[in-house]
Amino acid sequence: MSSHPPATILPSPTALRALRRPAWVLPALLLALAAAFALALAVGSVAVSAAELWQIATGGDAGMAGDIVRSLRLPRALAAAACGGLLALAGALMQVLLRNPLADPYVLGISGGAAVGALLAMLVGAAGLLLELSAFAGALAAMALVFGLAHGEGSRTPTRLLLTGVIVSAGCGAAVSFILAVASEQSLRGMLFWLMGDASTASRPGVAVAALLGGLVACAPLARDLNLLARGDGTAQLLGVPVVRLRLVVYLLASALTAIAVTTVGSVGFVGLVVPHLIRLAFGNDQRLLLPASALAGATLLLLADTAARTVIAPAQLPVGVLTALLGVPVFLFLLNRHR
């Protein structure tokens, strides 16, 4: 086809290859996460110096500073980082599953179900592990409900899943309002903090950390299939992707990751929506890069937000969800209007 005028620029194959998936992105994000982690451990009512941090990290005894970092700040920082990563990863998966760049991990009613479970537990005075189990059971119930309702004739198409999730969320919202209306004055504050997302009560970060690592490992071999799924069920099926099975796996995985995050820190908003969206704008929609990059950036974001939440109006604390929303709303509105 030489009869046409040649295009003006002809990038070489080598240049094109280098541009496709920049290799510096993941190391840079990992570095940012490490820096945020050091900051989270260092700042607070008792300032911990870099030298002390190093001493603690290498197993030395740093006195009271060591106790504060090890028993208070470290578990909280781990929980915030892991849940930020979980929410961003789940959000990225949901966006592929629903083929909608504006989907978030809560779109299928999981946070609504968890909230009903958590608030019911608080209503009867339960706390700690019992509360977490109740929230997790609520998340699983919502997941089963959405899955059962959307699973019908013509499989789980994106539209059907989305509509079912929206309806189940609305139902959970009504149940939450009901519980808030009948709850006693003294339990209301705890309930509101839970609903806005709060890392201060997170005591078992190990589950969330393990879930994040497991989720990332599970996504690695699926990432290229997910690239095709994002282009449409037809395209994916044509090129040999087992579409029905993949959709099921991604649905279950994203739901489980969300349920664990919500159980640990409550329904923190915007991390799962904004982070994958930003990463996609910056580095493209290749899931092999997008999924791990979203997890790292989400972890960094929630860790920084939580550090701010416990320091800006110290000694009082803000629910971290308030900060992510304050940060997320303007960023998101900017992104939406950018392309107008």
Add this chain to the structure above:
Amino acid sequence: MSAVPTLLARGLDVSVAGRALCTGLELDVRPGELLAIVGRNGIGKSTLLTTLAGLRRPAAGTLTLEGREITDWPARELAKRRALLAQSQEDHFASTVLDTALVGRHPHIGRWADESDADVDIALAALAAVSLRGFELREVRTLSGGERQRVAIAALLAQQAPLCLLDEPVTHLDLDYQIETLELFARLARDEGRAVVAVLHDLNQVLRFADRALLLTGGGEWVCGPVDAVLQAEVLSRAFCHPLKELRDDGRRYFVPA
């Protein structure tokens, strides 16, 4: 022409919601030939094509690809052997032209492997074949409909399947690209021994590029054979519900609406 058919249909019934589109179809598509499917809108050309691609179960009959029942092929192996160009392309997310063309390499790359330099070279060659070299880093959603269609053709070329099923491959293209695209597929059939099945609307393009034609006439009826035998004014006039007139120029036949 090789003796072993790439695609073989025997007694194939295709129906949608109880309406027969095609009854008892006997079809063999051989390496090196271009078969055109023609018929009115809504007569079932696209549905037949997706059935031939193995994406849809026929109501009855057997369909074999390279001697093996099409449903018996593992999905990835099937994807290496048959490619389908859909009628329209959907773009939900931003993607570059190069990444979109590389999609065709998917079945050739192992689960744990990455696109190799060879895969990128194949995709670049495919883009060159549709005159889109230099567009590699453009976002597909900023392209015109015709350019987007050519990206889809490049992805199909990158798939390197022996059987190419094309649903209206030239519909959105400018006239020069229409001819070049059909020449490209005719050349792939002739020189590389690919089997090409294309749904085409322009009967004169069918006369010029196709070796054989399958005409769907409605009610499940069909006619299949060499282009010159199938494309006759009388049967076409009935099939398209409008009288057609045959013209001759320089030894070639042309149909125009009367």
